[in-house]
Amino acid sequence: MSDDTGTDRTPAGSTGTDRTPAGSTGTDRTSAGSTGPRPEPIRLFGTAWVDHGHGYAARRIAVTVGSLAAAVASCLVLRLAYQGLKIAAIGDFVTILMVAMFAICSALAFRHTWDGFTRRHDPDRQASLRGLLTVGFVGSLLAYFFRSLAEAPGEKLHREEYEEARRQYEKRTTRRSGNPRNRRRA
Numbered sequence: 001m002s003d004d005t006g007t008d009r010t011p012a013g014s015t016g017t018d019r020t021p022a023g024s025t026g027t028d029r030t031s032a033g034s035t036g037p038r039p040e041p042i043r044l045f046g047t048a049w050v051d052h053g054h055g056y057a058a059r060r061i062a063v064t065v066g067s068l069a070a071a072v073a074s075c076l077v078l079r080l081a082y083q084g085l086k087i088a089a090i091g092d093f094v095t096i097l098m099v100a101m102f103a104i105c106s107a108l109a110f111r112h113t114w115d116g117f118t119r120r121h122d123p124d125r126q127a128s129l130r131g132l133l134t135v136g137f138v139g140s141l142l143a144y145f146f147r148s149l150a151e152a153p154g155e156k157l158h159r160e161e162y163e164e165a166r167r168q169y170e171k172r173t174t175r176r177s178g179n180p181r182n183r184r185r186a
Contacts, residue, residue: 036173037165042154049155050162056152064148071141078102078138102135109136113143117154 039047044063048054085095112129115121133140147153 036169037162039162040158042152042158045152045155049152049158060148060152063153064145067141067144067148071138071145074138074141102138105132105136106139106142107136108139109133110139110143113140114147117143117147118157120157 039050041047042049045056045059046054048056048059082095082099085098109132112121112133144153
């Protein structure tokens with residue numbers, strides 16, 4: 001289990017025969033006790049994205065409103081910081097550099113976060129961009145807001161991986177079904 005998010009670290013293609021993590025009741029599975037791949041939980045949504053049940057609509061509304069409210073509050077804090085720079089009279093050059101830094105980092109963070117909803121990022125690249133993403137937090141919040149208007153952020157990626165895992169599982173199990181002794185040998 002991941003320490004920071006409380007979600008399972010098993011990939012979408014893991015089988016239902018895996019042990020249930022400590023403290024988990026196993027109720028997040030689409031069919032408790034079944035074999036086959038389990039859906040990977042999404043932060044704030046769990047596995048409600050699979051069948052859009054268990055308060056999925058309310059969670060999407062909460063993520064939409066929450067991310068927009070956090071982005072607005074962040075912009076207000078940045079505005080206060082800008083006013084502080086003006087009051088300190090440190091010069092126009094430094095003020096322009098600070099505004100440009102936040103604008104560029106926010107744009108890059110938006111793009112990086114938006115791309116993360118459709119494909120997996122390289123962990124090494126993600127670690128190297130941590131500082132940039134921290135400075136551009138407003139862009140990440142806006143990406144969450146815009147994506148949550150259409151779906152749970154990351155739902156499309158998780159759904160594609162889960163459906164592919166289900167197809168692979170079905171392909172493997174139908175190939176092995178039946179008693180091997182009853183088959184003819186060629």
